[in-house]
Amino acid sequence: MKGTVLPQWELPITPTVVTSTAIATRDYQDVHHDRDLAQSHGSKDIFVNILSTTGLVQKYVGDWARDAVGPDFVVRSCALRLGAPAHPYDTLSFSGEVVDDSDGMLTIDVIGRVPLGDHVTAKVAITR
Numbered sequence: 001m002k003g004t005v006l007p008q009w010e011l012p013i014t015p016t017v018v019t020s021t022a023i024a025t026r027d028y029q030d031v032h033h034d035r036d037l038a039q040s041h042g043s044k045d046i047f048v049n050i051l052s053t054t055g056l057v058q059k060y061v062g063d064w065a066r067d068a069v070g071p072d073f074v075v076r077s078c079a080l081r082l083g084a085p086a087h088p089y090d091t092l093s094f095s096g097e098v099v100d101d102s103d104g105m106l107t108i109d110v111i112g113r114v115p116l117g118d119h120v121t122a123k124v125a126i127t128r
Helices: 015-024 035-040 050-068
Strands: 005-012 074-082 091-102 105-114 117-127
Touching (some): 050 105
Antiparallel strands (some): 105 117
């Protein structure tokens, strides 16, 4: 499976996506809910929080893995780094590639991009 390229996934970021995922992850920081406060802190707008991004990365890999590996896969690790913020009305585009397939573990590199650049770079390890 090494070298397998995951299908691209595009997620339109709406104000509802930003606020609802922040609430779902129990992140009540104002920059994820209140446009005026986010802008007063120097941001263009509210933006997606790190817990939501982590969930989206795992959803992306999980959707692929259910078909490619089988429904019993397990996420063993998800290491990520945030970059450009994902604001409402951006499209967050995910791409990925299997970079290692050894000892029953697959390692997938994931990039999530927004118009400002890479929103997230991640390395996800799953077992079959």
